[in-house]
Amino acid sequence: MNTSDSSNDNDRRSLIIDATVRSFGRLGYYGTSLQRIATEVGLTKAGVLHYVGSKEGLLDLVLAEEYDRDTLQVMAAMVVQERPLIADMWRRVVAVNAKRPALVHMFSTLSAEALDPDHPAHAYFVDRERQTVTSAMNINWSVPDGVDVEHVLQAGLSMMDGLQLRWLRSPGRDLNAMWADCEDVLFPSPLWDGYR
Template sequence: MQSLRLAGKPVNNENRRAAILDAAVVLFGERGYYGTSLQTIAAAVGMTKAGVLHHVGSKEGLLEIVLDEVYDNHNDEMRERYLAKERPLMAQMWRDVVAMNAERPEQVHMFSTLDAESIDPDHPAHQYFLERDRDTIDLMLDVPWDVPEGVNVEQLLNAGFSMMDGIQLRWLRNPESDLNELWAQCEDQLMPLPMWDGYR
């Protein structure tokens, strides 16, 4: 992993930290938080465990960084864009999220694995995922969505994100599948025509 991340780049603190985060994303996805040791991450990037700790503080600190800085950074940017729009289409928001996630399978793999692990209330990311679910819906409710009359936006958001979680697991199991096509099938059920004519 180090050779891929640092090839042609100066070996400085910024690049070392980036290599650690890349390795953590892959290993947390493949093995989960409990199945990944700091020593394994250190070996993957050609560093010592002490060197990794210098950059991330602790294993829980590393977990927090990859969730907040690596995974959620892209989502936060997208939320801000939609909050700034006037009467945006919810269908387009979901398509944008799906297209973004289709380009980052390793991060989605990590997120899905940690999400499942964190059902355990003692998992260090349990509270993060619990709050993230609520916060995502609350933030999206602040957007002035252009939807058909009578649509319950909160219920629609909950259903849509639940569908997305499910199709991402199917996609990860079958990498030959197309995440965008899988979502298009869900969209037809979630926002059926003709009710959603002009809103998709």
């Protein structure tokens, strides 16, 4: 009768994902063991492997299925606007990320670890960087005359990556407030008046 007891597949799967996000964030991919995940969710190594196939299967699971979801929705919200503002997009991205520190932590750690061309997530991050800029370049942004949109995008995205490291380094910081300070630098008066 009861097909959704406290240890059904969905719960297990979610628990494994959550534990993996935390561990990849704190210890990286190389520093994470299946044993750690298994202990955290109350299974054995073999039990975890039943769900994810292999250690690399964990990567695909948390990157493609978990991290990308929310970010893609922000981009979708921008495409439907006629003359969207870059500052508006980034405020939305920051607001989303401020509510998921564990996923941002995992992203930051894997992003640095995957600089290594041999890292199993290297291609993912190379691809993601390229795709983020090119898809943003296809939007008809409302910007002041003379502004190089690609330079602004590259600079702002770099700033966000660096800021998130600072945010996570010390507990109790407010990412939205930190980004508000960055906006003053990124979109100063008088140049950006009316464009943010």
